[in-house]
Amino acid sequence: MNSIFLRIYAGMMLAVLVVSLIAYAMVQLVNQYRSEIYREAMAHGTFHLLAQGFQRQNSEEELEARRALLSRLFGVELKILSESELSLSYRERLHLEQGLVVMRIDERAPDAGADILYQLPGESRYVSAHMTRVSEQHARATALLVLEELARVPAERWDDVIASLQPHFGYGLSRVPRERVQLDLEQLERLERQEVVIALRENRSGRHSGVMVYAPLGPTDVLVLGPLALFDWTPVPMLVIVGLLGLFAMGGATYALVRPLQNRLRELDHVVRQLGGGNMEVQARVGPDAIGQLGSTFNGMKEHIRRLIDAQREMTRAVSHELRTPVARLRFGLEMLADCDDADERRVKLDELDQDIEQLDQLIDEILTFARLEEGSPTLDFKAVDLRALFGQICREIAPISGALVLVDASDWERLGEASHAEGEERYLHRILQNLVTNALRYARSEIVLRFEVADGWAIMEVADDGPGIPAAERERVFKPFARLDKSRHRASGGYGLGLSIVQRIVEWHSGRIEIDDSPQGGALFRVLWPREQRRGHHALGAAGGR
Structure with missing residues (x-):
């Protein structure tokens, strides 16, 4: 039951039912005691007069005659009994000795009547009468x-x-x-x-x-x-008492229902304050209800903030390092240009400066793209994307820059049929495939193989090359911004180490994952998996914490 309203409403209904049952039982118990007191009070005066009249008789004959007369007068049989004939309990004996009336009510009797007992003052004899109604x-x-x-x-x-x-x-x-x-x-x-x-x-x-x-x-x-x-x-006093007790009980039940929610909100507030104080290790408690889902969203937000901070630190260090090289070349080229008198040589130097500026522009563009993806947490509008058309578009776009490399689409589109469609943001899926293919172009020797397939509700996109491959120990590091491998993926291959970081971020937005393996051609194989059917209105923060 995830709704707080339903939990409180159901709890209140249960509390009302329990309190009502308790109040009803309490009223019945009190009324049972009150009815006994009422009946005894109504009968006490009559039996007091009966006992006084019997004690005034001078003989057993007069006593019997008066008993018979009063029996006819009352319409019930009056008896004078000894203690041995009654089998009195301790409570009954105590009440009778105090001059009170004792009623023995047998609820199982057909007439539901009562045996009324009263002790003759100062004697061990008792007046008894069985009455069914007054x-x-x-x-x-x-x-x-x-x-x-x-x-x-x-x-x-x-x-x-x-x-x-x-x-x-x-x-x-x-x-x-x-x-x-x-x-x-x-x-x-x-x-x-x-x-x-x-x-x-x-x-x-x-x-x-x-x-x-x-x-x-x-x-x-x-x-x-x-x-x-x-x-x-x-009676009004009893109704007032029962009402007040019911209000106190409902107040206690409400407190018991709201207290855990209040504690969890206070706990979440404490966690938020700790995060505001700079503690990035704090974690909110999650659960199936609304507050637990809020905690899950908070954890996702915290992880997103952590990644932003880490990325900012890495970018600050990496950008300062990456910008230093083209800027130094530009400064050196300008100094060389100032000392150059030959027009042809000056033209060559200007072309080199233009290439350095273009390289610097590409670096800045990559940095801005990565920063924009890190900052943004967009609400994704998932739609069915035709992966066959997307693969064909990528092949046409890459063909002019692939040179002697062969780009092969090994997908069995005829077998896939309608399964060649998967839900996602088309522009971001295009960026994933484009970055993976561009990355493979730098390291492939002769061939790049693309493949799309579907398995167990997952859409699977693969890009394999026949290059030097990626060692298993280095496969996690390649997704870090500005990361490069010194051996198999050396600096001379170009690029700035941001393409795979961008791919990983987009894959996370699609609630998927990216894996690196050895390709059948001997190089690296990048495999991207994401659900073919996505949740509508999905937000990137929701995916961030679920890897």
Whole structure:
């Protein structure tokens, strides 16, 4: 996945998915705990009153009669069980001893109900009931139990009793004057008939709706239980906490995704600064993504700069040396010309000076050509080049200066057919072949052989001569600017040692390579290989680092 956008986008999507799953699991876990607390709070007051009522019974017969009565009142079977009948866990025993309600919920049960346990204060017996749902019957029965507690004391103490019961209830208990109760006419009539009334109090947002229980308390007052709030699965505080945790998690995920890219950019910046400080040995880390490709381009640029600097140094040394000889000859010729009185001799000296000037002009032209190729890093426009036509053009151009040398095109063009076309810059391919043939002209004794062929997707151009050849130890050096071989390729052969350097640079631009071997004729064989199909819009810097 080379695109930075795709990497970050995919990473963010994965982070969103993971954070969402974690948030969902966390909400479920928290709600499971909250629902247990909610159910226990809703049941605590009712079972506290049940336990107090059972403890007031004076005999087992009265206890059993009250148990049966309350079972019918609640619509569930109430039991009085001993500890040995319950097999309590350590947590359950601890909660029961603290006066809390314990619920045993079996999610695998068909009715998904709960066994509710509550310890009779100061005893080792427990009230037990199995409930599958909370109904209006349970709310009415709870209101009757509260009324029963209030009936045991004078009216002036009702507020004290309500206040003492309130801590055991998970909802409000209050004594309200009847005229302040907001009920419809039918519900008020039921209160007058001494009935317990259940009403739903709705909120516009629906988040704080609940059930209200009204029970007549004397001629002027009403006992109000509630609101018995419905369980809120998504309370605002929990949503805020989950949202903040999600933002922190996404921030961490974003940091984890961006941090490696930031480190690599910082590393690349450090490398660029080192290069700016003159450290040419520095190397950027490469990779398959965009930053890695940028590093590869940087390395290519650095190598190109290194070659330019090295070439400039070599050219500075070589040019000063190469220019010294023709300039010295010109100075000597001018001195000789000043002392020459004979017209014919003066004409000969002028011709020699003209040859020196022409030689100097050729040297300057070669130097400028090489410098231009070294400086330029052109964007190459590759097109299919007809190599058969190119070879024929070179043969026609070289024929007038080949003298007695035989120039042979040994390519099997008929067999190659359409394969005789290869992609490249035609003017640069022409320069490659021209320089190689011109170089061979200086050293060949009688014959130069040209050949073009195709193998494994590579276009192959060969120029062979029957001259003295090039020793294996010297084959790398011939591509350096102004390099000459003192023995087999001696100075008398002419040239300035730039032709092969130019050829090597152009071959690199075509993502190819140049090899030197022994020719079948006994001389040197130059073989140029480059891909028949090139990348479009290819830049020379991209090829520079890939040799």
